[in-house]
Amino acid sequence: MIAIIMEGVLFVALVAAGGALLYFVITTYTPVGRRLREVRNRKLIEQEADTHCPIHGTFREEEMVRLPSGDRVCPQCFKETVWQTR
Ligand SMILES: [Zn+2]
Incomplete structure (x- = not known):
């Protein structure tokens, strides 16, 4: 019984690790990641501009x-x- 539970837990951990690795590869080595970083930078600069008085x-x-x-x-x-x- 414990072996079956451990197998299920390890399978879920494997799926989570695979998903995290896939997310890391996509956001680091593909144009999608660059686009996400650019959007994040734009929002940050817009937020700074909103709180800045000349x-x-x-x-x-x-x-x-x-x-x-x-x-x-x-x-x-x-x-x-x-x-x-x-
Ligand atoms: Zn002012």
Whole structure:
């Protein structure tokens, strides 16, 4: 009974190891992996650009202010805008 269970566990481990190896080979040595890395880099740069103000510098994502229109603005610019309109 234990031998059958161990055989099943080892078979599942073999399938998982084979899947991990296949994923590693595909993402490392094929154009698909390069495309995935490029998409990841683009998203990272877009995220950095969203949290960067050309006047006040870079803020954390939690510090950014979302306007009712959906746009995001840096907290310093938002404070200056609020203070000027009041
Ligand atoms: Zn700003």
